[in-house]
Amino acid sequence: MLTHISDETVAPGPPHDFRIRFRIGNTSQVTGVDVNSQICIDSAGQVTLETWGADDRFMVIRGRNYTSAAAAQASAEKWRAALMVAFAQLNIGADFGTRAPQGELTNAGRRLFEEEDADQPRQVLDNVHGILVFPSEPAAAFETAMPLTAVLSRPIEDIVSCASTLADQADLQLDDAQLVAHSLFASSFSETSADARFLMLMMAVETIIKRDDRSLTVVAHVNDLFKQTKQADLPVRERDALLGALRDLRKQSIGQAGQALASMLGDQQFADETPADFFKKCYTLRSQLVHGTVPRPSREVVGQRAATLQIMVGKLLSMATSLSNRVDEREDSA
The missing domain is CATH 1.10.287 (Helix Hairpins)
Structure with missing residues (x-):
């Protein structure tokens, strides 16, 4: 059984707790726990595993009464690592919020919650998805401020008009690669992780890339x-x-072929960049993410790129007939 990090070398101070909220993945399940359950998971009785709220997919690791904020933080990071590795060994998926979007409770909202029960002083804290370190006293309550999500709205008339016009094209056809690309593109809209959304969109582009021979x-x-x-x-x-x-090596690199594909969008601009330049920077960002560049690109940078990349991918996929003809021409010339 794991034990918490010793506090002996940490200067005494106000006691602190830590809390790690995480979510079990949709295709995983942890059995044997009920709502409001609390299971001690260290020999000192200092760290517990708890359910949180009515959704049993949300769980919390709670550590109590550390001698300082630094000691609580160190123990939180150790327990997060222990759970991550344990879940990997047991083939369980869980999101520990390491790069998740976070809501932020306003000061006014926090005061409102604190004043609801003035007879019992308490500190109202953000229900952080991930690690939170805070003073042990007064008692803590956790409130959720949902992160803002931008939603693009389209009237049904636009969809009907666009689809009807496209259906009139006798040569409109999607090949297998384009079908996969459309599936990846659609799935990206349901991803809450900026990293996953960005990588899924890059995969959609790479699926329809055709590499020419070099000179x-x-x-x-x-x-x-x-x-x-x-x-x-x-x-x-x-x-x-x-x-x-x-x-x-006889073929173009993926990066070169992707820039050529993006150039089919002509003089359009994406984040004030030409299509080729925008794709080139996205491809560099993709390499930094998947090859473990340290420090990793921030979630904000990845999210901003993903938002614009989504527009570019939609435009590329809407060129279905042009892309198919381009492939046919290459096969004929070969």
């Missing part, structure tokens, strides 16, 4: 490297891996 000079150079590598005295697995990489 004849470059291909000839790569072919020379291919022959040399094929004849090299190398372990078979290493040689085959290099040959596969060299075959791929």
Whole structure:
């Protein structure tokens, strides 16, 4: 059983608690807990696992009476890591709010809640999705301020008019790649995580990217490297891996092909950038996210890019006929 971090080296101060609110994923379930249940999970009785509210998917790790805010924070980070690793081992999905949007309770709203029961002083705190450290006294109450979500509204008449016009095009057809791209695009609208939304939109674009051959000079150079590598005295697995990489080098990179695809949008602007420049920066951001660049791009930066990328992807997918013809022309020329 894990125990909390020792407080012996931390200077004494007002006692502090920590709280970690997390949400079990929709396709996972934790059984054996009821509403308002509280289970001690350390030998000292200082840390408990609790349910929160009527939705049993929300749970809380609560640590009490640490000698300082720093000690409470350190223990909170340790317990969060322990739960994350435990859930991975047990194949359970949970969102610990590490990059989740947060609501913020206003001072006026906080005072209103605090004054509801003046006879019993309490501190009213944001119901933070993630780690929260706060003084142990007075007793804490948690209120939720929902983060703002922008909603785009369209009248049904616009949908009917647009679909009817498109249906009149005899050559309108979506290939398999475009069907996958549309599915990814649609799914991105339901994602609350800025990272997941952004990456899903980038996947939608990459699904419909068609990579051209590089120039004849470059291909000839790569072919020379291919022959040399094929004849090299190398372990078979290493040689085959290099040959596969060299075959791929005959084609444009995903970044180059994506910029070419984005350029089909002409002189339109996205975040005051040309389509090609905007895609290039999005592709760099994607690489930073998936390859673990430290420090990671902030959630705000990713969210802003995702909002504009969503517009670009919608425009690219609305060029269905043009994209299909572009693919057919390449196949005919090949």
